[in-house]
Amino acid sequence: MTTTDSASFTAPQADADGTDAYAAERDTTEGRVYTVTGGDWDELVASVDPVSEERLIVNLGPQHPSTHGVLRLVCELEGETVRSVRPIVGYLHTGIEKNLEYRNWTQGTTFVTRADYLAPIFNETAYCLAVEKLLGVTVPKRADVIRVIMMELNRISSHLVALATTGMELGALSMMIYGFRDREKILDIFEAVCGLRMNMAYVRPGGVAQDLPADGVKMIREFVDYMPKGLDDYEGLLTGNVIWQERTQGVGYLDVSGCLALGVTGPVLRSAGLAWDLRKTQPYCGYEEYDFEVPTHNGADAWARYVVRLDEIRESLKIISQGLDKLEPGPVMVEDKKIAWPAQLALGGDGMGNSLNHIRHIMSQSMEALIHHFKLVTEGFRVPAGQVYTAIEAPRGELGIHAVSDGGTRPFRVHMREPSFINLQSIPALAEGGLLADVIAGGASLDPVMGGCDR
Amino acid sequence: MSDQEQGLFGVAGTGDTSGFGGLVRQSPSTFELVSTAAPLGGYFDEVVGALRELLGEDVARAVIVDRGELTIHIAPDRVAEVCKTMRDDEGLRFELCSSVSGVDYPDQRNRLHVVYHLTSMTYRRNVRLETAVGLDHPVVQSVTAVYPTADWQEREAYDMFGVVFEGHPHLTRILMPDDWEGHPQRKDYPLGGIAVEYKGAHIPPPDERRSYK
Structure with missing residues (x-):
């Protein structure tokens, strides 16, 4: 806490060595300096309005439950009003882009999946689409459908966390418990499909790591049947709730032109009324074959973002059930043995691992299979030189991968255009001039994930 | 990184039984920029034509179409002008600057590249602008006045590659600590890491492991 009012009295007394016992004058870079030379003290105090004169610098974070991870917001307050916000990021920088090289x-999929840890499937898919574009391969139909199903499940789980944490930050603690409870059901599906709940490295260049398990489709269908009721519960809990309305309506306003200037995409842009969704506008993974709407709102505030996210969960459920109907038997990895990772996973007595039949095949039956296994695992495949940019619609907006290859077995450079990083720039625009409590509501409505922001 | 390499697995002479031994490829960092011959196809001709008409024939140093993506190489001191035209012209309308990223090609004289990905929401088009500067004068015009979203992305490119963006309002480090020395994503900056012992085997840090061409 710093106060900028200071009084300096004009009664300097020189010490024996010539220095002042009291600082008569001092350089100050901000605030007013009062020189009191007599008169009525009460008059002087009355002439100062503490609310408009006193500025508090408050550091929110980097360790703060309401900042979605290690985000630091330096807020300059005038009373309860926020005069300026300066977001400071980088506390979770892990050098993912450098490590990829x-x-x-x-192996790149295992790294990118850890960036935005609430949307791992999206990171993997965007990265793999870039690698596939560099390679010039198309993945099998079934792999595309599985990717779409997994991405939409992931979108739901990410939006559930967004609702849950926003609820927690605004005092609706039961929303937090329900949101995480239902996300758990999706994580169970992920665990059944790829063995891991988060950071799965499931999507691989050329397809996906393995096919859905036998009961996978049944589990997903059960979830699709279950979820709408949960959404109705949330709406019953929050939408009609006066406190929720007051805390979100008109808070964190950012209109379309503001969004475009600041590069903000995703639910925040759609909450301002622009139906820009890369699944519709620049389809990938066969999204053009699915029937779904792009929810928009014209509130451009935290409330609109809440409504848009709820609607997006409903649309995702529609896409998932269409995807399940589209699933046809077939390969989930490209046929090209120079690219397809040679492992055939199977569930053994000690968990998921290489299938014994496959190991028997490569070790004793086929010299070619052994060579491919050895070469691909130790060296990896080569990717023709060039650069590509692929963008997909992640839960937080446009997730772009700029991948450069020099023709070798390792990426020359991979840049992640992370929506959390870009969107966080807009915090000053949507919080300055509002109340301190609305910084939290506005920031939560952006739904930043610092793992993605800092990479 | 050599100029020319052969074969899928980098094997010279015989020994490659894969049938890919006949492949010849070139490294991107050494060959010169060669423009793709017109017509470029799709909307690419229209975009490049409009840009040349508005800013002169010499605005594009090279125009490359690869894998269905258009790359326009421009001079580092014309970036802001080009971006403003790309954003404002009615026939171009690239409203969104999706991404700004740096790439380091250590073998080139102008080794630091800055790559801009612009998106036109009106026409649903994408364009990549690329510019290159050398270490002796790594200065590129800032586009923050045209695309405010480039603010943090330019700070990241400065932080990671040491590209100085002229006209940026506060070009400071963003991801690394303020007092960090060096620019970590340059190719000559080591990755770091320590060796580990695992089941009796010695495993060197990632940047000292064997690498394959």
């Missing part, structure tokens, strides 16, 4: 292309 020292691993082969397939």
Whole structure:
């Protein structure tokens, strides 16, 4: 806390060595300096309005439950009013982009998946689409459908966390418990499909790591049947709730032109009324074959973003059930043995691992299979030189991968255009001039994930 | 990184039984910029034509179409002008600057590249602008006045590659600590890491492991 009012009295007394016992004058870079030379003290105090004169610098974060991770917001307050906000990021920088340059292309999925840890499937898919574009391969139909199903499940789980944490930050603690409870059901599906709940490295260049398990479709269908009721519950809990309305309506306003200037995409842009969704406008993974709407709102505030996210969960459920109907038997990895990771996973007595039949095949039956296994695992495949940019619609907006290859077995450079990083720039625009409590509501409505922001 | 490499697995002479031994490829960092011959196809001709008409024939140093993506190489001191035209012209309308990223090609004289990905929401088009500067004068015009979203992205490119963006309102480090020395994503900056012992085997840090061409 710093106060900028200071009084300096004009009664300097020189010490024996010539220095002042009291600082008569001092340089100050901000605030007013009062020189009191007599008169009525009460008059002087009355002439100062403490609310408009006193500025508090409050550091929110980097360790603060309401900042969605290690985000630091330096707020300058005038009373309860926020005069300026300066977001400071980088506390979770892990050098994912640099590390990618020292691993082969397939290993890259294990790194990018850890960036935005609430949307791992999106990171993997965007990265794999970039690698596939560089390679010039198309993945099998079934792999595309599985990717779409997994991405939409992931979108729902991410939006559920957004609702849950926003609820927690605004005092609706039961929303937090329900949101995480239902996200858990999706994580169970992920665990059944790829063995991991988060950071799965499930999507691989050329397809997906393995096919859906036998009961996978049944589990997903059960979830699709279950979820609408949960959404109705949330709406019953929040939408009609006066406190929720007051805390979100008219808070964190950012209109379309503001969004475009600041590069903000995703639910925040759609909450301002622009139906820009890369699944519709620049389809990938066969999204053009699915029937779904792009929810928009014209509120451009935290409330609108809440409504848009709820609607997007409903649309995702529609896409998932269409995807389940589209699933047809077939390969989930490209046929090309120079690219397809040679492992055939199977569930053994000690968990998921290489199938014994496959190991028997490569070790004793086929010299070619052994060579491919050895070469691909130790070296990896080569990717023709060039650069591509692929963008997909992640839960927080446009997730772009700029991948450069020099023709070798390792990425030359991979840049992640992370929506959390870009969107966080807009915090000053939507919080300055509002109340301190609305910084939290506005920031939560952007739904930033620092793992993605800092990479 | 050599100029020319052969084969899928980098094997010279015989020994490659894969049938890919006949492949010849070139490294991107050494060959010169060669423009794709017109017509470029799709909307690419229209975009490049409009840009040349508005800013002169010499605005594009090279125009490359690869894998269905258009790359326009421009001079580092014309970036802001080009971006403003790309954003404002009615036939171009690239409203969104999706991404700004740096790339380091250590073998080139102008080794630091800055790559801009612009998106036209009106026409649903994408364009990549690329510019290159050398270490002796790594200065590129800032586009923050045209695209405010480039603010943090230019700070990241400065932080990671040391590209100085002229006209940026506060060009400071963003992801690394303020007092960090060096620019970590340059190719000559080591990755770091420590060796580990695992089941009796010695595993060197990632940047000292064997790498394959």
